[in-house]
Amino acid sequence: DAKTTQPNSMESNEEEPVHLPCNHSTISGTDYIHWYRQLPSQGPEYVIHGLTSNVNNRMASLAIAEDRKSSTLILHRATLRDAAVYYCILVQGAQKLVFGQGTRLTINP
Amino acid sequence: GAVVSQHPSRVICKSGTSVKIECRSLDFQATTMFWYRQFPKQSLMLMATSNEGSKATYEQGVEKDKFLINHASLTLSTLTVTSAHPEDSSFYICSARDRLAGGRSYNEQFFGPGTRLTVL
Numbered sequence: 001d002a003k004t005t006q007p008n009s010m011e012s013n014e015e016e017p018v019h020l021p022c023n024h025s026t027i028s029g030t031d032y033i034h035w036y037r038q039l040p041s042q043g044p045e046y047v048i049h050g051l052t053s054n055v056n057n058r059m060a061s062l063a064i065a066e067d068r069k070s071s072t073l074i075l076h077r078a079t080l081r082d083a084a085v086y087y088c089i090l091v092q093g094a095q096k097l098v099f100g101q102g103t104r105l106t107i108n109p
Numbered sequence: 110g111a112v113v114s115q116h117p118s119r120v121i122c123k124s125g126t127s128v129k130i131e132c133r134s135l136d137f138q139a140t141t142m143f144w145y146r147q148f149p150k151q152s153l154m155l156m157a158t159s160n161e162g163s164k165a166t167y168e169q170g171v172e173k174d175k176f177l178i179n180h181a182s183l184t185l186s187t188l189t190v191t192s193a194h195p196e197d198s199s200f201y202i203c204s205a206r207d208r209l210a211g212g213r214s215y216n217e218q219f220f221g222p223g224t225r226l227t228v229l
Contacts, residue, residue, distance in 0.1 A: 043113075043202045043220030044153065087152075096143060097204075097218060099153040 004088045009104040012078050020073040020103055022088030027068050031090040034097070035062065035073050039084045044099075047073065047086070083107045112136055113205050115221035122193055123229055130188045130224045132203030138183035139205035143218065144176075147200040159186045183208065193228045200225050 005023040012018045024033065035047040048055055048062045050071070055062040061074040075082055087102040112135040122128050132142055140161045145153040157167045157178050165178035177189040186205075190197055204218040 038153075041200075041223070041225075043115075043204070043223050045220060046217045049217070096155055096158060098155065099145075101152050 004090060004100055006086070006088055006100065006103045008101065009106065011106045011108065013108045014080060015077050018075040018078045018082070018105065018107075020075075020086050020088075020105065021070065022072070023070045024088070024090055025069045027090055028092070030092050032092070033062065033064060033068075033071050034089045034091050035060070035086060036089065036097070036099075037084040037086045038102070039081075044087065049091075078105075078107050080107050080109060111207065111219045113203065113219045113221040115201075115203060115224050117224060118222065119225040119227075121227045121229065124194050125192055127189055127191045128193055128226060130190075130201055130203075130226075132186045132188070132205070132221055134184045134205045134207075134219070137205075137219075138208040139186075140183060140208045142180060142186040142203055142205045144178060144186075144188050145202045145204070147202060147223075153202060156188075190226065193226070195228045198226055198228045 032049050032051050034049040036044040037047050038044040048057055048060050050062045050064050063072045083106055085102040085104050087099050089097050114133045114135055116131045120128055142159040144156045146156050147153045155168050156171045157165045159165045159178045159180040161180045161183050167173045175191055180186040200223050202220060202223045204220040206218050
C-alpha cells in the first residue's frame with residue numbers, strides 16, 4: 001500500500017481557513033487521493049477525493065500538487081464541528097482503505 | 110442517503126461470552142462490507158472484508174475462528190466475537206460500499222457509528 005505522511009496534530013481558530021497537508025511521494029499513477037474524517041466516538045465519514053485536478057465540494061477543497069506527491073485539504077471556514085481526526089488515504093480502484101494515524105485537528109473558539 | 114447502522118451501539122459482557130454486532134446498510138445494497146477495530150487513541154485497523162454470499166477475507170493476524178463474520182444478505186453483515194476476553198475490548202466499526210458503485214475508483218465507503226465493546 002502506498003503510504004501517506006501527515007502531521008500528528010494541527011490547531012486553528014474558528015471561522016478561519018485550515019490547510020491540512022499530506023505527503024504521498026510514492027503515489028502511483030492510478031492512486032486516487034481520498035480524505036476521510038472521524039469525529040470523536042463516531043465512525044469515519046468521507047470528505048473528498050481526487051486524482052489529478054483540484055476538487056471542491058460542500059465540505060472542503062482538495063488541492064493536488066502538479067507532481068501528485070502531495071495534497072492539501074482545505075476547510076475554508078472552520079467551525080467547532082470540524083474538530084476531528086483527518087485521514088489522507090491512497091486508493092486504487094475498489095481496494096480496501098488503509099488508515100494511517102491521521103491529523104488531529106483542534107479548533108479554538 | 111447512504112446510511113449504515115450498527116447494533117448495539119455499546120455492549121458490556123463477561124469474559125468468555127460471545128457477542129454479535131450487526132451492520133446494516135439502510136438505503137443501499139452492499140456486496141462488500143468491511144470490519145475495523147479501533148483501540149483508544151489509535152487509528153482504525155481493518156480486520157476483514159465481508160462479501161455477500163461468500164466467506165470473509167481476514168487480514169493477517171486476525172483470528173477467523175474468534176471473529177466470525179457472516180454476510181447473508183446485501184444489507185446485513187454480522188461480526189461475532191467468540192469467547193471474548195478483556196483484550197478484545199475495543200471500538201468496532203463497519204463500513205459498506207454501494208453495490209452500484211462497482212469498481213469505480215472513487216470507492217466511497219459509508220461507515221457505521223461504531224460499537225463499543227467492553228469485556229469484564
